[in-house]
Amino acid sequence: MIIVDCYGRPVRGLRISVNPSYRCNFRCIFCHMEGVVESGSEVMMNPEEIEKIVKILLKYNIRKVKLTGGEPMLRRDILEIVERLGRLDLEDLSMTTNGTRLISMAKKLKMAGLRRVNISLHSVSSEKYCWITGTTKSGDGRTRYDYTIDAIRAAVDAGLNPVKLNVVVMKNVNQDELERLIEFASIFEGKVILQLIELIEEGASDKEFFNRYYYDLREVEERLECMAVKIVTRSLHMRRQYLLPNGVWVEVVRPNSNYQFCMHDDRIRITHDGKFKPCLMRDDNLVDFLTYLRAGASEEELEKLFLKAIKLREPYYRPPTLKPSEDISIIQEASYKKR
Ligand code: SAM
Ligand code: SF4
Numbered sequence: 001m002i003i004v005d006c007y008g009r010p011v012r013g014l015r016i017s018v019n020p021s022y023r024c025n026f027r028c029i030f031c032h033m034e035g036v037v038e039s040g041s042e043v044m045m046n047p048e049e050i051e052k053i054v055k056i057l058l059k060y061n062i063r064k065v066k067l068t069g070g071e072p073m074l075r076r077d078i079l080e081i082v083e084r085l086g087r088l089d090l091e092d093l094s095m096t097t098n099g100t101r102l103i104s105m106a107k108k109l110k111m112a113g114l115r116r117v118n119i120s121l122h123s124v125s126s127e128k129y130c131w132i133t134g135t136t137k138s139g140d141g142r143t144r145y146d147y148t149i150d151a152i153r154a155a156v157d158a159g160l161n162p163v164k165l166n167v168v169v170m171k172n173v174n175q176d177e178l179e180r181l182i183e184f185a186s187i188f189e190g191k192v193i194l195q196l197i198e199l200i201e202e203g204a205s206d207k208e209f210f211n212r213y214y215y216d217l218r219e220v221e222e223r224l225e226c227m228a229v230k231i232v233t234r235s236l237h238m239r240r241q242y243l244l245p246n247g248v249w250v251e252v253v254r255p256n257s258n259y260q261f262c263m264h265d266d267r268i269r270i271t272h273d274g275k276f277k278p279c280l281m282r283d284d285n286l287v288d289f290l291t292y293l294r295a296g297a298s299e300e301e302l303e304k305l306f307l308k309a310i311k312l313r314e315p316y317y318r319p320p321t322l323k324p325s326e327d328i329s330i331i332q333e334a335s336y337k338k339r
Contacts, residue, residue: 002333003060005313006324013236013267014062016050018081019070020272026071026098026144027134028122030168030213032202043273047077049293051084053270056302060330062268063091070272073100079112086113094118096166098133099151106151106158117155118164118195121148123173124180132173156191164193164251171215178220185248193241196220197253200281217254224250237261255280262315268306276309281316 003011020042021031045053054065065085072078072095085093095109096118102109106117123129126145130136135144155163165185169175178196185192198217201210221240225231228242234251238260241251255261269277274290277283287309289302310328 001059001061002331003062003307003310004329004331005310006326006328007263007313007315007318007322008325009263009313009315010266011060011268011310011313012062013064013066014054014057015066015068015267015269016054017068017070017270017272018045018050018072018075018078021070023070023074023272024098025074025100025135028120028168029132029134030170030199030202030209032206043290045270045272045274045290047080047084049274049290050081051088052293053274053289053302054085054088054090056299056306057268058088058090059303060306061333063089065090065093066267067093067095069096071098071100073097073102073105079105079108082109082112082114092116096120099148102151103147103154106154106160110158110160114160116162116164117160118166119148119152119155120166120168121152121181122167123177124184125177128174132168132170152188152192156188161191162193162249163188163191164195166195166197168197168199169215169217169220170199170213173213175215178223182244182246182248182250186246190247190249192248194248194250195253196250198256200255214256216256217252221252221254224252235264236266238264257317259315259317259319262317265315268309268313276306278309278312279314279316285312287312 005011067081075081093114094116095114099119122132126143129145130143133144137143152163152165167174167181181194185194196217199210199214201207224242227244229245230243232241234241237253239251239253241249243249265280269280271277271286274293275286275288278285287305289305292305293302307328
């Protein structure tokens with residue numbers, strides 16, 4: 001069984017934010033937390049609630065789960081969350097993190113069922129990394145950069161595979177680091193993939209920042225195309241992966257004004273406070289389920305909320321002539337492939 005939204009897009013993946021963006025020990029320049037004050041009493045899904053909603057989505061064959069945030073590793077119960085999800089019949093369980101606590105936790109997370117991890121490494125220059133992430137030296141004189149490099153090694157050694165390095169590429173900041181990043185990734189002999197991400201504009205207040213730092217990755221893709229010995233296009237977002245002669249894979253994530261990205265988005269997202277988020281780029285069509293779950297809603301009622309969220313899914317960037325169908329559909333995998 002597979003669920004397909006009104007624009008013909010199957011939904012196969014789930015991205016769960018287990019912490020709000022302001023629950024983070026970093027202050028990345030592109031991650032907008034300004035003006036958001038932590039109340040300390042905000043609503044957060046607990047591990048049992050996360051497991052419950054994942055189980056419901058499993059009925060719809062949504063079997064690829066990614067944990068993210070804010071910083072997921074700042075949750076004291078992150079191991080319990082992974083353990084609970086690790087016991088389910090998932091095809092993939094991964095996490096995106098800034099590397100915090102990975103040095104000591106990578107093995108435990110792997111044992112608990114985490115398959116792979118994305119670690120953000122926006123520069124291979126310690127100074128630049130600290131500037132981008134808004135971090136300083138810790139008491140022992142080491143920088144967050146030093147810890148993140150050790151975290152990458154710990155993740156590889158724990159068998160989390162692949163380890164993807166997320167790099168948000170910015171104009172006049174790190175756009176010139178491609179070769180050095182590729183060289184760094186090559187040390188790990190095929191276990192580390194480089195993932196270059198285009199800066200996303202987050203809200204209107206962000207316009208000036210975006211205009212100053214946005215760097216179109218199309219030009220980088222052209223360079224990679226010339227260098228690559230093999231090119232693979234993933235079904236997710238039609239992202240392209242380039243295998244370079246030194247054995248390093250580079251993946252490019254290019255969401256801005258990209259029809260292909262949106263038309264091939266197969267993920268539904270869940271916010272830390274228990275709402276379905278039908279679109280990565282929008283916050284105005286969230287569907288709350290946690291309030292109902294806590295009030296004792298049945299599985300059927302929660303499923304209805306999920307289906308409501310799927311119905312609200314629209315590609316943010318799409319061809320102007322594209323017309324949606326009247327309703328979502330639930331079909332057999334085999335008949336979807338035949339389409
Ligand atoms: N705190 C974790 C981290 O930074 O890896 C996980 C959460 S973070 C929101 C997930 C990914 O989104 C990270 O790789 C981060 O660099 C990236 N990201 C954050 N803000 C972004 C923006 N404005 N444009 C593009 N990527 C962004
Ligand atoms: Fe945002 Fe992640 Fe950076 Fe924290 S580490 S500020 S959540 S991008």
